[in-house]
Amino acid sequence: MSIFSRLSDIVNSNINAIVAGAEDPKKIIRLIIQEMEDTLVEVRSSAVQTIAERKEIERRIGTLARDEAEWERKAELALTHGREDLARGALQARTHLIKTREALQGQLSQIMTGLSHQNDDIAKLQAKLADAKSREQALLSRTSIATSRVKLRERLHDGRISDAFGRFEQIERNLDALEGRAESYDLGKRTLEQEIEGLEADTAVDSELDAMKARLRGRIEAPGS
Structure with missing residues (x-):
């Protein structure tokens, strides 16, 4: 052998x-x-x-x-x-x-x-x-x-990993709900920046309105002069 x-x-x-x-x-x-x-x-x-x-x-x-x-x-x-x-x-x-x-x-x-x-x-x-x-x-x-x-x-x-991800998703949903509650308290309230922007917008509209009134007065007064 x-x-x-x-x-x-x-x-x-x-x-x-x-x-x-x-x-x-x-x-x-x-x-x-x-x-x-x-x-x-x-x-x-x-x-x-x-x-x-x-x-x-x-x-x-x-x-x-x-x-x-x-x-x-x-x-x-x-x-x-x-x-x-x-x-x-x-x-x-x-x-x-x-x-x-x-x-x-x-x-x-x-x-x-x-x-x-x-x-x-x-x-x-x-x-x-x-x-x-x-x-x-x-x-x-x-x-x-x-x-x-x-x-x-x-x-x-392994089912334990699926369960863990399921808990993560539940935590995310809970956080979404909590953030939604926090945001709901601010509904209807204007921030400082929003207030200032409003004032600026109103000032612009008033200026444009005054200009329009002046033009109209000028047209009215023009024929009788």
Whole structure:
């Protein structure tokens, strides 16, 4: 099972449990990131062990290669001294070492392939984790805004707000009635400014009347002069 299949199973299981319990979406987001972080730590730890195993096998292969060369040297030495039996035994020992080294090389090849896959998985997981973290704040902001809007809408539809505005309207009606009563006491009364304006108007009318009388007298007196 790949780490992504395993991670998906873990995350989906926990998310289903959270959704079933109507948990805060923030917890779901944080859980996903936490699971990815934990998986990344686990995969890196596994990679460290695999690298240590690779190094150990490489050391053993190096030692076997040196031992092979040594047995080959001994076989040549035995032949130079006419000891074919010893040379044969040395070559047999060398052959055994070659088989052991080749087996280790096959094992090393498998380990290298596994490490390559682990490196790919780690790179992909790091990229997904970075993307998740970059999207976390945006998702949290959207969650916060949506939650605030829901609360605001609930308050706007709250009967207590309607009652409060109803009381404001009643207060305004009461003030209108009170101001109307105050104004009713002033009906029929003229202010100082109105009195002065009246006098000015009367003076203008009197002046115009006197002028008119003078013109009429002039017309009457004109024919008999």
